[in-house]
Amino acid sequence: MARVLINFAHPALEKSRVHSQLMRVVKKIPGITFNDLYEQYPDLDINVAREQQLLEQHDIIFMQHPFYWYSAPAIVKQWMDLVLEHGWAYGHTGKALTGKYFGNIISAGGAEHSYSAEGHHQHTIREFLLPFIQTAKLCNMHYAAPFVLYGVHRQDVSDIQEDAAQLQQVLERLRDDKFDLTPLPGLDYLNQIIQLPAQTQ
Amino acid sequence: MDQHSLLFQAMVYLAAAIVFVPIAKKMGLGAVLGYLIAGIIIGPSLLGFIGREGEDIMHFAEFGVVMMLFLIGIELEPALLWRLRSSILGLGGLQVILSAAAIAGIAYLIGQPLNTSLALGMILSLSSTAIVLQTLNEKGWMGTSAGQSAFSVLLFQDIAVIPMLAIFPLLAGNATPDTTTHAASLRDNLPGWGQTLVVLGAVATIIIAGRYLVRPLMRIIARTRVRELFTATALLMVVAIAVLMNLVGLSSALGAFLGGVVLANSEYRHELESDIEPFKGLLLGLFFIAVGASIDFRLIMQQPWLIMGLVVGIMALKGIVLLMLGKIFKLSTDQNLLFAFALADIGEFAFVLLSFTHQTRLMSEEMTAMMTAVVAISMALTPLIMLLYEKVIQPHYTRSEAKAERAADEINEKNAVIIAGFGRFGSMTGRFLRANGINATILDLDSDRVDALHNLGIKVYYGDASRYDLLAAAGAADAKMLIIATDHAEQTLEIVKMAQRYFPHLQLLVRAENNEDTFELMDLGVLHIYRETVDTSLRVGVDALRMLGNRAYRSERAARTFLRQDERTLKGLSALRDDKKQYITSMKERIEEMQKLIASDREKTWLDEGQGWDPETLRDEIRGEKSDEV
16 A cells, blocks of 8 residues: 655635645545645745655655646745755755655646647646645656646536546556656656556456 | 021022032933032022031031931842942052052151041042942943942942941040040940941841841731832931930941842832932932032132142042053043043032041141042032043043843833733733743832732832832833733823823823723824733634534634624724714713624624635626637
8 A cells, every 4th residue: 555645735725616626525535634724824934844754654655735837835835944954854864755746736727738848838737736746846856747637717516526537547547556757757647647548466 | 496497408409409400401411410510509608598507517418428328228139239249349458548548658658647647548549339329320430330330339438427427536645536426336335346246236137127127017007008108218227227226326327328229129119119219309409509509609719729739639630540540450440530530529428527527626627628628629510520431531542342141130120011000910910921031120019019029039119109209119111012011091091191191202102991081091192002902802712603603714713803893893982082072981982882882793794804715706607708718
């Protein structure tokens, strides 16, 4: 069993349609740790020791958040600044995270094709995620592909439920070591692993 | 002296002080010089308001010096005294010995007999504790290395007076000790070892009483909550020390200093200080006036050149010795000059010693009178030459190394934060600051609590923070902020007014009990007001919201938004209240006020704050468009 951690960040969940739905589903999956950052640290005063311990205890780490301004809500930055300490996460002696997988589970307002060189946002999601990708690399982790929900403003409740089911499937398969993780960094989206062949064990 | 003339005299002295000290201050001459001028003017030489009794008054007013040394002692922690030991013994000892030897040598060379020369040397080697320390304090130079060195020397001189008094009868060649100045000392009829024992016993009495008797006594007095009893106790302490010291033939100034040092670590230190301070100030003022009045201008007019020559010659000689010593003890040039200028004068002990030499027939009456004039003139000159130093010499050394070196000490001794009131409110703030490495000076009115905190090693002082003198003693002039956490609204307002009037530089952080207090504090222009229950009530509210299923972050934000809104409403109500010139006193009006507050709550929709996150407007806009460009 791979141990999966979801660091969740949403400052106004009461207004959110997508993430409240996703959260409801994800929280119920047994064997997955759901860490609700804004609920834990409403004053943004992050307990570094606790967060580092959580990271050490897991193999696959996701940051789940809305894709505000091509990035993440403020607490995610705070979390990265404080938790990924020099000498622990990176640097000569910072090996605590070596070999782990790191990724984002994000919701974006625009449609998939708007995130392209020709599209409204002129860059792909992966390009926008560069700070996360490089952070993972610096901390000796593999950046797994992102799980992206596009065009959420247009989605109906049924669309969202479908997305949530898909995310559940992905997470369960990761948890159950259903397949080899090595090709993960090569994928465009984590959503695609459902199509990967199951690992023969 | 009948009562009428006593009152008349008091009036003359007080009026002279009130007229001349402010004028002198205004002209930048300093208070000491103001008193001296007042004395000269009302003295027998000019207006003649006071006559020969000036000298009696001087003896009485010398008690101001005793009080000053008590206060100096109380501000001086034993640890600091220990640090100064080498400069007290080395610098002070050398100064007295070298100056005395030089003066005695010259006196002998110009034909004075050996014993008279030695007596002169010893008398003139001393400097004026009263004038020098007062002037150094006034100019804020006590913390400089010159100030510390001068203090060490003066302390040694005070000690040196005792053996000098013992040597004079021997110099005079008759072993019968004089009994007029140091009346009936206990020691006189004892053998040598007995005398030593008596002296040691007296010193031990002061230390033991200071350690073990004063604190319980003060606690009992504090419980009575009768303010003037404190003053009485403080005065009693100083007077008792002086009496005890006189009894065993020691200098009462020295005893008072010792008593002060013993009490320096006491939690009642600030209270004692502020009780004694006004007496000391008045008595010293009286002393300076008396010095001014005692200058005999008739005598000076008879031999002006001789007397002025003696003053200048002696002061120059002492100055040279001091400069030399300053050099040896590694004072920088400007500090060394200050050190020499300050101590070149002849001190008030000279008056005592001169009358003593006269009685022991070491000097003729004529010579004693002349030397008395010389001493008085040199004392009067001291504030003037210090002024000269300040205006002419110091500007050349603006970047004084001594100041930079000493800065750390200052911070150690004076805290930037003063907390008035250390009950359940102030203690929390104090503990929090302490945990963050910020030590506050604490003032509290509960003597039991003061004791308990003192035992924990926290610097806490008993006293009412609405008193100017106590705030001053707690270092309000140098502090950055005053946190007022007292229980009673009236007291809080008193402290605020006091601080605003006399220490306008202090940042005030004020606890308010309720909205009513808040309004009054707002009227006084207080910017930082903390209603005592607001934060706790809102924390309960936040937890309630969370337990009801609201998100933690949203609940916290809601509380902060609510608080901001509430403070805004309160300011509005305050303005409204001022317009109507009405004060809400009745319960009914208070309920109306609450209604207004609640009504304003409902009008606001803080639930919508944080529009930036997942805005409805964006969603509506996108859903309205046909294009899926976004």
